[in-house]
Amino acid sequence: MFIIGERINGMFKDVSRAIKEKNKRFIQELALKQIEKGANALDVNIGTAVEDPVSAMEWLVKTITEVTEITLSIDTTKLVVMEAGLRYCKSKPIINSTSADDEKLNNLIALAKKYNAGLIGLTMSNRGIPSDANSRLELAMHILTRWQGEGLLIDDLYIDGVILPVNVAQAQCPEVLETIRQVKLLSQPPPKTVLGLSNVSQGTKYRSLINRTYLVMALASGLDAAILDPLDEELIKAIRTAEILLNKTIYCDYYLKGRK
Numbered sequence: 266m267f268i269i270g271e272r273i274n275g276m277f278k279d280v281s282r283a284i285k286e287k288n289k290r291f292i293q294e295l296a297l298k299q300i301e302k303g304a305n306a307l308d309v310n311i312g313t314a315v316e317d318p319v320s321a322m323e324w325l326v327k328t329i330t331e332v333t334e335i336t337l338s339i340d341t342t343k344l345v346v347m348e349a350g351l352r353y354c355k356s357k358p359i360i361n362s363t364s365a366d367d368e369k370l371n372n373l374i375a376l377a378k379k380y381n382a383g384l385i386g387l388t389m390s391n392r393g394i395p396s397d398a399n400s401r402l403e404l405a406m407h408i409l410t411r412w413q414g415e416g417l418l419i420d421d422l423y424i425d426g427v428i429l430p431v432n433v434a435q436a437q438c439p440e441v442l443e444t445i446r447q448v449k450l451l452s453q454p455p456p457k458t459v460l461g462l463s464n465v466s467q468g469t470k471y472r473s474l475i476n477r478t479y480l481v482m483a484l485a486s487g488l489d490a491a492i493l494d495p496l497d498e499e500l501i502k503a504i505r506t507a508e509i510l511l512n513k514t515i516y517c518d519y520y521l522k523g524r525k
Contacts, residue, residue, distance in 0.1 A: 266504060267306065267490035269338050269359075270299035271463060273329070275312020275321075284311060284321055292325065293332045302495040303504075306336035308361060309350060319349045326353040338385070338492070344372055351380040359383040361492075362425065365390045365404035367411075374415055383421040384412065385459055388444060394427050396436075398443035401426055405448055409456055423459040423490060424448050430467040431475060438465065438479065445486040457489040477503040484511060 272295055275281045283291040296307055307329065315321040318341070326337060330353060338359040339350035351358050362385035363373040370386075377384045386408035388394070388401035395401050405424045412422050426444035429437045441460070449455045465479045466472040477500045480491060484507045495501060502521055508514045 266484060266488065266508065267457075267459075268304050268495055268504070269306045269308050269459075269490060269492040270296075270302075270304035270495045271308050271461075271492045272299055272494060272496065273307055273325070274310040274340070275314065276310065277312075281312050281314055284315060284325060287324065289328045289331075292328045296329045296333055296335075299495045300333060300335060302498075303501050304335070304495045306338055306359065307333075308338040308340050308492050310340035311346070318343060318346045322346050322350045323353060326350045330355045344376075347373070348376060348380075351376060351382060354380070357381055357383065359385060359423070361385045362387050363408070365407045370408060370411055374411060374417070377417065377421070378415060383423065385423045385425055386412075386456075387425045387427050389427050394429065394437075396440070398426075398440045398447060401440070401444045402447050402451070405444070405456075406451055409451055412456075413452075419452060419454055419456055422456040424456050425459050425461065428460055428462070428465045428479070430469065431465055431479075432467075432469050442482060442486045445483060445488050449487050458487060459490040459492065460488060462491045462493040473497055473499055476500055480504065481507045484508070 275284055309325055311318055311321045311325055334355040336356050337354050338361045339347055340361040341347050360373050360377055360382050363370050364387050388404045426441040428441045431438055445458045448458050460483055462476055462480055466475040469475055481503055505520055509516045
């Protein structure tokens with residue numbers, strides 16, 4: 266599966282401090298460490314505690330691209346900050362993310378065209394997150410239709426079923442799995458599917474266990490990508506094992522030892 270490393274996020278205290286202090290070494294080591302552990306891309310989020318978000322995003326992207334040209338997922342709700350990040354990416358970036366609301370969707374599709382970027386589409390709108398898979402799929406179809414209507418490649422679109430914390434929205438967990446399964450039927454070829462995995466365990470006691478169990482279930486449902494912590498070794502082991510059992514990779518006795 267396509268792993269997007271989640272750790273360069275200003276919501277983490279160590280990353281927030283590094284952004285404020287312009288600590289390039291910390292950010293660059295964190296980027297390379299995630300790649301070493303199996304990340305295929307890196308999510309980049311400046312968080313909320315910055316005085317000048319545009320400059321902070323520019324600094325963060327430039328800092329990372331000094332040591333790697335890996336795909337970056339630019340993660341922000343502000344259009345001007347999004348473009349500031351996209352502008353300095355050295356490889357094809359991913360926009361993280363849009364809702365199904367037309368104004369935001371249109372603006373971010375325009376940026377995707379301008380910067381040749383992929384797009385993560387959240388199955389939510391200004392009415393909130395639907396409680397059932399069918400309603401999520403309606404929003405996914407709307408995003409897909411707009412994307413294809415602009416002549417953009419279906420392979421660059423990721424649909425996120427929007428998982429919520431199990432301790433407050435337990436009934437949503439199977440609905441998101443069903444959304445992942447049904448997205449594969451929306452078109453031929455279908456868009457990719459992605460999850461912000463850590464949301465499912467937010468506020469719970471056994472976060473790593475919940476994350477890796479749900480991810481294996483999602484993989485069996487057809488999940489293509491996830492934003493997750495590649496430094497969680499047990500989680501990465503679960504991914505590699507699940508991919509073998511699902512016949513996605515070839516078994517060997519040493520499959521846990523090398524980089525995926």
